[in-house]
Amino acid sequence: MTTACPTGHNTTADLIEDAAQRYAAKTFIHDSGRNLSFETVFMQVQHLANALVARDFGSGDRAAIWAPNCAEWIIAALAIQYVGGTLVTVNTRYKAGEARDIIADSGSSVAFVVDEFLGSNYAQELENENIVGLEHIVALPAPNSLNETTYHRWIHEGERAPDTLCAQRDTQRLATGPNTVSDILFTSGTTGRAKGVVTTHGQNIHAFDVFSDILGLDETDHYLIINPFFHSFGYKAGWLAALLRGATVYPMAVFDVPAVLKAISTHRISVMPGPPTLFQSILMHPDRDAFDISSLKKATTGAATIPTQLIVAMRETLGIDTVITAYGLSETCGLVTMCRRGDAPDIIAKTSGRAIPEVEVGIMRHDGTLAPPDETGEIVVRGFNVMQCYFNNEQATSETIDKHGWLHTGDIGSLDCAGNIRITDRLKDMFISGGFNCYPAEIENQLLNHDEVAQAAVVGMPDERMGEVSAAFVVRTPKSQLLEADLIDWSRQNMANYKVPRRIIFTETLPLNASGKVLKTELRAML
Known part of the structure; x- marks a missing residue:
C-alpha cells in the first residue's frame, strides 16, 4: 500500500x-x-x-x-x-x-x-x-x-x-x-x-505533517531542539517537522538549563518540546527571571503521568500558550496520540490525548477482545504509522503485530469516553530516567559482562531530579570482594550514563517465583 x-x-x-x-x-x-x-x-x-x-x-x-x-x-x-x-x-x-x-x-x-x-x-x-x-x-x-x-x-x-x-x-x-x-x-x-x-x-512525513498541524507549527517559528536527533522526538518531531513547515531550528548538543534560557531569550525561541523534567528544571531555576522567555509559545511533552500543576505553571508562569502532551513509540513512527489546543489542563496532564487522524487506538484484553472505555488493558495501535517490521527479525515482528494489523505496544492503559488515552504503566519493568527509556534486561546483560558478577537484577529507583534511576541487585561470583564503588565505576566505562546504576545492593540470592523468574516487586519493596 x-x-x-x-x-x-x-x-x-x-x-x-x-x-x-x-x-x-x-x-x-x-x-x-x-x-x-x-x-x-x-x-x-x-x-x-x-x-x-x-x-x-x-x-x-x-x-x-x-x-x-x-x-x-x-x-x-x-x-x-x-x-x-x-x-x-x-x-x-x-x-x-x-x-x-x-x-x-x-x-x-x-x-x-x-x-x-x-x-x-x-x-x-x-x-x-x-x-x-x-x-x-x-x-x-x-x-x-x-x-x-x-x-x-x-x-x-x-x-x-x-x-x-x-x-x-x-x-x-x-x-x-x-x-x-x-x-x-x-x-x-x-x-x-x-x-x-x-x-x-x-x-x-504523513505522521509529522499531522503533528505540525495539531501543534500549529509554521514558518515563523524558531524551534529549539533539545531532544536528541537519534530519537524520534528530536528527529521526526524536531527537524523533520520544521522542514515540513519552513521553521528555523536551533540544535542543542548538550542540555543545560542556563544555556536553554539564554537561547530562548537570544533567538526568540517560540517552540520547544521536551520531557516534563525539562520544564520542571526551568520553573525551578533561580535565574529564570533574568531571561526574557516571553517568545516561547508552543510546547509538547509526554510521560505516563504529569502533575496538573506543571501544565498550569507552563501556561501561567512560563507563558506558553499551547501545551500538548503526546504518546508514541519508535514502532509507530514516534506518534500515536496528541492532545489538542484548548484542552483542559487536567486532560493534558492526566492523558496523552486522542488518536491522530487515520490511526486507531484500542485497549486489548488478554483474550484478544477490545475493552470498553475506562477498562485497563494493553494499548494496541493500527494505522499508517505502524512500522514495516523489525529489521531482520521476523519472529519479533510477528509477536508484535498480530494478524489483524494491531501493533501490541506492551504499554498498559485505558481510554475514556472521548478517546483520550491514559497510560497507567509503561512496559512491565521499563523506567524513565531523565527522559531516557531504561530497560532493565539490557542493563542486566551488560552487568553480567563483569567477571565478578554472577547474577543481576535491575529496577527503577525514585530520584527527585531524574524521575527514576537504576538500582541493581547483584550476586557476586564465589570469593569475589567486589565493592559497590568499583562496579559503578566499571559501569560508567562500559555503558551509557543514564543506564549506570546509582545504587548496587549485593545479595546472596535473588527472589524467584515458581518458574524461576526474578520477583522484581520484591526487589522494589526492598528499596
Missing part, C-alpha cells in the same frame, strides 16, 4: 527540494553561530549525496549517524535518504562497544561519527572496533570546532563531482518513493537486545 503525505510530499528529498525553492535564503539551521539557509542546506545535501554515490552507496544501503545534535547530522541524514539509503541512528550516550552492536546489526557500510565530544574521540574509538562491513567512517566536526574533518572533504569532493556522477545521484533520487525505507531506529526491549524499527518516507 502506498503511504503518501496529504501535502503531496512523498520523501525527504521532496521536502528539501521544495523548501529550497519556497524559503530559499531563509535560515533553516542556526548552529554554533552559523546560519544555514534552506538553499544552502539543499546544496550541501546534494554534494554529500554525490560523495556517497561515488562510493557505490545506493538504494537500500544503510548509513549510521553517531553524533550530537548539529547541522551536519541533519545534512548527513538528508543526503543518505536523498539517494535511497536508510538512516540508522545511534545514541550519543553509548560507549563504542554499544555503538558497534547497532552499526554491525544494521549492516551499515558508512558511519558519520562526531570527531570529539564530551571528552572522547568517537570516530577513533569506533575505528578501533574494526566492524565487519563498515567501509567508511566519516568524522563530523565537534561542536564549535573549526577543524576540517572527513565530512568537509566529502562535501568539497561532492561539490566538484562530474556530471555523470550527478546524473547517477539524480537517478537514485527519482527512484526513491513513499514506500522506500527512510530509517531504522534501534529500540531496546525487554529481551535486552536492541531491535531495529523500520519505517518509510511516506509514513514519517
Whole structure:
C-alpha cells in the first residue's frame, strides 16, 4: 500500500527540494553561530549525496549517524535518504562497544561519527572496533570546532563531482518513493537486545505533517531542539517537522538549563518540546527571571503521568500558550496520540490525548477482545504509522503485530469516553530516567559482562531530579570482594550514563517465583 503525505510530499528529498525553492535564503539551521539557509542546506545535501554515490552507496544501503545534535547530522541524514539509503541512528550516550552492536546489526557500510565530544574521540574509538562491513567512517566536526574533518572533504569532493556522477545521484533520487525505507531506529526491549524499527518516507512525513498541524507549527517559528536527533522526538518531531513547515531550528548538543534560557531569550525561541523534567528544571531555576522567555509559545511533552500543576505553571508562569502532551513509540513512527489546543489542563496532564487522524487506538484484553472505555488493558495501535517490521527479525515482528494489523505496544492503559488515552504503566519493568527509556534486561546483560558478577537484577529507583534511576541487585561470583564503588565505576566505562546504576545492593540470592523468574516487586519493596 502506498503511504503518501496529504501535502503531496512523498520523501525527504521532496521536502528539501521544495523548501529550497519556497524559503530559499531563509535560515533553516542556526548552529554554533552559523546560519544555514534552506538553499544552502539543499546544496550541501546534494554534494554529500554525490560523495556517497561515488562510493557505490545506493538504494537500500544503510548509513549510521553517531553524533550530537548539529547541522551536519541533519545534512548527513538528508543526503543518505536523498539517494535511497536508510538512516540508522545511534545514541550519543553509548560507549563504542554499544555503538558497534547497532552499526554491525544494521549492516551499515558508512558511519558519520562526531570527531570529539564530551571528552572522547568517537570516530577513533569506533575505528578501533574494526566492524565487519563498515567501509567508511566519516568524522563530523565537534561542536564549535573549526577543524576540517572527513565530512568537509566529502562535501568539497561532492561539490566538484562530474556530471555523470550527478546524473547517477539524480537517478537514485527519482527512484526513491513513499514506500522506500527512510530509517531504522534501534529500540531496546525487554529481551535486552536492541531491535531495529523500520519505517518509510511516506509514513514519517504523513505522521509529522499531522503533528505540525495539531501543534500549529509554521514558518515563523524558531524551534529549539533539545531532544536528541537519534530519537524520534528530536528527529521526526524536531527537524523533520520544521522542514515540513519552513521553521528555523536551533540544535542543542548538550542540555543545560542556563544555556536553554539564554537561547530562548537570544533567538526568540517560540517552540520547544521536551520531557516534563525539562520544564520542571526551568520553573525551578533561580535565574529564570533574568531571561526574557516571553517568545516561547508552543510546547509538547509526554510521560505516563504529569502533575496538573506543571501544565498550569507552563501556561501561567512560563507563558506558553499551547501545551500538548503526546504518546508514541519508535514502532509507530514516534506518534500515536496528541492532545489538542484548548484542552483542559487536567486532560493534558492526566492523558496523552486522542488518536491522530487515520490511526486507531484500542485497549486489548488478554483474550484478544477490545475493552470498553475506562477498562485497563494493553494499548494496541493500527494505522499508517505502524512500522514495516523489525529489521531482520521476523519472529519479533510477528509477536508484535498480530494478524489483524494491531501493533501490541506492551504499554498498559485505558481510554475514556472521548478517546483520550491514559497510560497507567509503561512496559512491565521499563523506567524513565531523565527522559531516557531504561530497560532493565539490557542493563542486566551488560552487568553480567563483569567477571565478578554472577547474577543481576535491575529496577527503577525514585530520584527527585531524574524521575527514576537504576538500582541493581547483584550476586557476586564465589570469593569475589567486589565493592559497590568499583562496579559503578566499571559501569560508567562500559555503558551509557543514564543506564549506570546509582545504587548496587549485593545479595546472596535473588527472589524467584515458581518458574524461576526474578520477583522484581520484591526487589522494589526492598528499596
